[in-house]
Amino acid sequence: MKSNLISKSETSALLKTVSERWGIEFPKIKNVKVHQILDDAQIITGSGIKILKVDNDYLPFLSETETLEKFPSVTVDMGAVKFMCKGANVMRPGIKKFTEFEKDKLVCIVEESQHKFLAIGKSLVASSELENMEKGEVIKNIHYISDRFWETGKTIYD
Numbered sequence: 001m002k003s004n005l006i007s008k009s010e011t012s013a014l015l016k017t018v019s020e021r022w023g024i025e026f027p028k029i030k031n032v033k034v035h036q037i038l039d040d041a042q043i044i045t046g047s048g049i050k051i052l053k054v055d056n057d058y059l060p061f062l063s064e065t066e067t068l069e070k071f072p073s074v075t076v077d078m079g080a081v082k083f084m085c086k087g088a089n090v091m092r093p094g095i096k097k098f099t100e101f102e103k104d105k106l107v108c109i110v111e112e113s114q115h116k117f118l119a120i121g122k123s124l125v126a127s128s129e130l131e132n133m134e135k136g137e138v139i140k141n142i143h144y145i146s147d148r149f150w151e152t153g154k155t156i157y158d
Helices: 008-022 078-084 148-153
Strands: 002-005 033-038 041-046 049-054 057-060 073-076 095-098 106-111 117-123 137-144
Touching: 008 057, 033 148, 041 148, 049 137, 049 148, 057 117, 057 137, 073 078, 078 106, 078 117, 106 137, 137 148
Parallel strands: 073 106
Antiparallel strands: 002 033, 033 041, 041 049, 049 057, 073 095, 106 117, 117 137
């Protein structure tokens, strides 16, 4: 795995992009590192942040609970957990509760008993449509506990 520090200008451009996409303000961060973990994936670390970049998507890393709490979420029943941890998309019948979100936005997936973050995905529908849905895919699972990024990410610290 190749890791390198990025310049101040690259750091501010990166934080600007992520802030705009996530709708979250980041403080200025120094010494941001990019870890190339696969051809199409990087883990970006800095003081208080850990971001997963897959292709052109920036995702909060699943270990970053404080960041994840700023995102909309859906709570899934215990029956959905084992499927989520294998990369399955979130289906309407498995959803117990949800906060408001728009289509094509990042949404965190939480399990109902311990309220732990299981996965992060991109919404395929807006939350306003969920009330009237009985079945179908709601969220495309992009990053989940035990995926190929998770194992590598656990070994990377600032």
